[in-house]
Amino acid sequence: MKYNPTYALILFFIISGVLYVLFRPAKGWFWIIKNNFKSNEKIVTEDILKQLYHFENSGNKVDTKTLLQVLDFNNNQIIEVVKKMTINDLIYFESDVLKLTNAGRDYALRIVRIHRLWERYLADKTGFSKEEWHDRAEMMEHKLNHDETNTLAAHLGNPKFDPHGDPIPTKTGKVAEVHGVELPLLPVNSIGRITHIEDEPEIIYKQILAENIHMGSLIRVVENNATRIVFLSEGEEFRLAPIVAANLTVAPIEKEIIIEDNIARLSSLKEDETAIITGISKESRGESRRRLLDLGFVKGATIKIDLINPLGEPNAYLIKGTSIALRKDQAAKILIKKD
Amino acid sequence: MANKNIDHILELSNELRWQIGDEFHDNLTEGIYADAAQIVSDTVQVDESKKRFRLDRQIDKIVTSKVFGFPIMFLILATVLWLTIIGANYPSSLLAQLLLDTFHPILKTGVAAINMPWWLSGFLIDGVYLAVAWVIAVMLPPMAIFFPMFTLLEDFGYLPRVAFNLDNLFKKSGAHGKQALTMTMGFGCNAAGVVATRIIDSPRERLIAIITNNFSLCNGRWPTQILIATIFIGAVVPSTFSSLASLLAVIVIAVLGMAFMFGTSWALSKTLLKGQVSTFNLELPPYRPPRFWKTIYTSLIDRTMIVLWRAIVFAAPAGAVIWLISNIYIGNESIAAWAIDSMNGFGFLLGLNGVILLAYIVAIPANEIVIPTILMLTVLVTGIDGGAGAGVMFELDSVNATGDILKAGGWTLLTAINLMLFSLLHNPCSTTIYTIYKETKSVKWTVFASIMPVILGFIVTFLVAQIWRIVF
Numbered sequence: 001m002k003y004n005p006t007y008a009l010i011l012f013f014i015i016s017g018v019l020y021v022l023f024r025p026a027k028g029w030f031w032i033i034k035n036n037f038k039s040n041e042k043i044v045t046e047d048i049l050k051q052l053y054h055f056e057n058s059g060n061k062v063d064t065k066t067l068l069q070v071l072d073f074n075n076n077q078i079i080e081v082v083k084k085m086t087i088n089d090l091i092y093f094e095s096d097v098l099k100l101t102n103a104g105r106d107y108a109l110r111i112v113r114i115h116r117l118w119e120r121y122l123a124d125k126t127g128f129s130k131e132e133w134h135d136r137a138e139m140m141e142h143k144l145n146h147d148e149t150n151t152l153a154a155h156l157g158n159p160k161f162d163p164h165g166d167p168i169p170t171k172t173g174k175v176a177e178v179h180g181v182e183l184p185l186l187p188v189n190s191i192g193r194i195t196h197i198e199d200e201p202e203i204i205y206k207q208i209l210a211e212n213i214h215m216g217s218l219i220r221v222v223e224n225n226a227t228r229i230v231f232l233s234e235g236e237e238f239r240l241a242p243i244v245a246a247n248l249t250v251a252p253i254e255k256e257i258i259i260e261d262n263i264a265r266l267s268s269l270k271e272d273e274t275a276i277i278t279g280i281s282k283e284s285r286g287e288s289r290r291r292l293l294d295l296g297f298v299k300g301a302t303i304k305i306d307l308i309n310p311l312g313e314p315n316a317y318l319i320k321g322t323s324i325a326l327r328k329d330q331a332a333k334i335l336i337k338k339d
Numbered sequence: 340m341a342n343k344n345i346d347h348i349l350e351l352s353n354e355l356r357w358q359i360g361d362e363f364h365d366n367l368t369e370g371i372y373a374d375a376a377q378i379v380s381d382t383v384q385v386d387e388s389k390k391r392f393r394l395d396r397q398i399d400k401i402v403t404s405k406v407f408g409f410p411i412m413f414l415i416l417a418t419v420l421w422l423t424i425i426g427a428n429y430p431s432s433l434l435a436q437l438l439l440d441t442f443h444p445i446l447k448t449g450v451a452a453i454n455m456p457w458w459l460s461g462f463l464i465d466g467v468y469l470a471v472a473w474v475i476a477v478m479l480p481p482m483a484i485f486f487p488m489f490t491l492l493e494d495f496g497y498l499p500r501v502a503f504n505l506d507n508l509f510k511k512s513g514a515h516g517k518q519a520l521t522m523t524m525g526f527g528c529n530a531a532g533v534v535a536t537r538i539i540d541s542p543r544e545r546l547i548a549i550i551t552n553n554f555s556l557c558n559g560r561w562p563t564q565i566l567i568a569t570i571f572i573g574a575v576v577p578s579t580f581s582s583l584a585s586l587l588a589v590i591v592i593a594v595l596g597m598a599f600m601f602g603t604s605w606a607l608s609k610t611l612l613k614g615q616v617s618t619f620n621l622e623l624p625p626y627r628p629p630r631f632w633k634t635i636y637t638s639l640i641d642r643t644m645i646v647l648w649r650a651i652v653f654a655a656p657a658g659a660v661i662w663l664i665s666n667i668y669i670g671n672e673s674i675a676a677w678a679i680d681s682m683n684g685f686g687f688l689l690g691l692n693g694v695i696l697l698a699y700i701v702a703i704p705a706n707e708i709v710i711p712t713i714l715m716l717t718v719l720v721t722g723i724d725g726g727a728g729a730g731v732m733f734e735l736d737s738v739n740a741t742g743d744i745l746k747a748g749g750w751t752l753l754t755a756i757n758l759m760l761f762s763l764l765h766n767p768c769s770t771t772i773y774t775i776y777k778e779t780k781s782v783k784w785t786v787f788a789s790i791m792p793v794i795l796g797f798i799v800t801f802l803v804a805q806i807w808r809i810v811f
Contacts (some may be wrong), residue, residue: 003687003688005804005808005809008688008805009805012805025610125616126615127543128612129614160357169787171355287541287616289365290618291540291618301376307623309403309504310403310404311504311505311508312403312507313507314621320376321385322624323622324622326619328619
């Protein structure tokens with residue numbers, strides 16, 4: 001074939017198009033096919049156990065039909081695996097309803113343990129964004145064996161909760177309790193602390209992330225009706241639809257502690273104002289948190305704005321006689337009390 | 340018995356840990372910090388008037404202000420680059436005269452007098468010596484000017500303010516504001532730029548800065564850009580504007596490099612590097628009068644000499660290779676001619692030619708010798724007059740004469756533009772590659788940082804060549 005620049009160009013775009021379809025992140029055909037090859041019996045078994053465990057915890061009953069709906073596998077394969085699992089004494093039928101045997105529950109707990117530990121690991125030791133934690137943990141939960149899990153747990157300091165506030169089952173299968181109720185159940189004017197942010201379904205979780213709601217924040221409900229829930233937290237007002245708010249668990253605080261007054265996020269500090277740091281939010285984790293502490297952002301330190309950035313951020317803050325620049329999302333995780 | 344006890348204790352400790360809860364560790368750390376702060380405030384006396392004294396604040400207000408911040412920054416950067424490029428010309432030509440025009444002939448006559456075989460003298464003097472001399476002549480003066488100036492600004496405390504001003508731009512592409520500094524350092528020398536990324540303490544942003552540093556035109560590439568722009572770009576406009584046009588062309592290439600730097604940073608932070616830990620903090624230290632002589636001394640020793648030494652170590656074998664491929668024959672063609680022939684087709688597809696590709700392969704150790712190698716190879720394959728013999732790199736004093744040789748080699752405006760693009764987008768020199776390995780300690784990232792820019796270069800020159808041929 002004779003050289004022609006137009007053909008060369010067209011050929012180039014065809015090749016790059018094919019490569020894109022095959023290898024684009026996450027949705028590329030190559031990755032999908034690769035993952036499908038791996039969807040073996042073990043993964044199906046473990047996913048069924050996990051689903052049953054979650055249904056059991058929320059008090060729902062599951063028959064085979066619901067199971068086929070919630071799981072993303074070939075239906076025949078699921079039925080095949082369910083049969084095998086009954087033979088292996090992991091689950092049993094009570095008329096139509098599927099139930100976990102004790103052995104099955106133990107197995108399910110192990111999977112949940114790995115999932116939550118891995119989320120914890122991703123949160124503390126890597127830079128993956130929050131949206132990705134869940135999916136990555138879904139993959140990892142089928143890969144780690146018993147010893148690896150325990151090493152990981154020890155490496156992380158045997159944490160009790162995952163970054164969303166879900167309890168991590170211990171080696172022996174003990175599960176801590178999450179204190180609190182769903183946010184829509186709190187009456188107006190009650191005060192509480194956010195103890196859990198549910199990360200499923202993804203659409204709702206993304207909304208919560210977009211609102212910049214932080215784990216461990218103190219909140220006060222100011223409005224609660226069928227159309228919306230409004231609460232104050234760290235000097236800012238949040239409005240959520242009840243369906244979104246239901247994914248937040250809040251532990252009510254009974255005692256009248258003196259909180260809330262003047263508590264704000266550092267990002268809201270204005271020029272010429274001074275404030276005292278009251279703490280760093282739970283959302284600042286791992287390396288970032290340690291850096292902030294190292295630089296002197298500790299409880300009781302006085303802070304004020306040193307320089308305003310010409311492009312909006314980061315602003316420089318004067319703390320302990322040193323000028324340190326922080327980006328907005330970092331400053332939002334430092335809590336202050338304005339003078 | 341003892342075992343049982345230990346198990347019991349372990350169990351107890353786990354139980355207690357469970358009861359204390361997750362917050363314990365954080366609370367303890369914060370408590371220690373808070374206590375330390377309390378002790379300091381009780382015992383250390385601080386002269387309040389000295390805290391953040393007024394002059395500092397005034398300077399900061401100006402250099403980070405909306406109005407003056409950016410003009411000051413560009414002015415300083417432009418001055419540094421201008422002084423480097425213009426100021427380096429004189430010592431460079433002096434060194435070139437000394438090492439290339441004076442010493443080289445003396446050495447040649449010297450070895451002729453002791454009856455050294457031609458292949459040994461060619462290998463040692465035309466190959467190794469010439470490459471090393473070239474690298475020294477082109478590389479040493481700009482580095483000896485650029486690095487001290489840069490270090491003085493650093494020492495004075497201005498550079499962190501640049502990072503502060505620009506951070507928002509870099510944040511958008513997933514990078515750290517301090518990358519502005521390592522990028523600028525890269526304009527002097529990519530290897531030094533890679534070393535400078537040590538100032539970025541966040542692992543992800545540091546890797547980004549290392550991988551994208553190559554998009555800063557280093558001083559080994561500035562002369563190539565300027566020469567080619569003068570010969571080809573300057574020629575297409577009326578002669579009154581020719582120097583302006585060629586200057587603009589070089590600036591466009593440099594700015595294009597920054598665009599690629601931002602784009603690649605963004606893509607990396609969203610894909611390959613998204614799992615790396617990312618933190619941010621930027622300290623703005625107080626200004627202080629630079630310690631002039633100490634700075635000059637350390638920047639010459641730490642930066643210039645180390646980089647130069649590495650460049651020499653890599654350039655010497657490159658010179659040998661260049662001489663060998665032009666003087667070893669397979670059949671009745673030299674290796675160089677064979678290689679050029681086989682790469683001509685691919686080169687044409689990219690709007691370049693086999694000579695350029697071969698020059699970039701043998702000149703991986705040092706971008707400084709690309710033009711001399713291209714000239715030598717062009718003369719070799721076209722058989723026109725000029726040059727100093729097979730395997731002997733040369734450069735011409737006259738820009739026009741250089742242009743004539745290149746045009747005889749079949750160069751067009753497209754070749755020139757694509758050479759400028761390829762000079763921007765190709766693998767880092769071997770000094771930089773080695774430095775990347777030393778800094779990352781990772782073969783994976785080193786290979787990636789070396790291959791990725793070449794692939795980008797192939798794609799960009801390919802696209803430009805096809806579109807050019809369709810349009811014109």
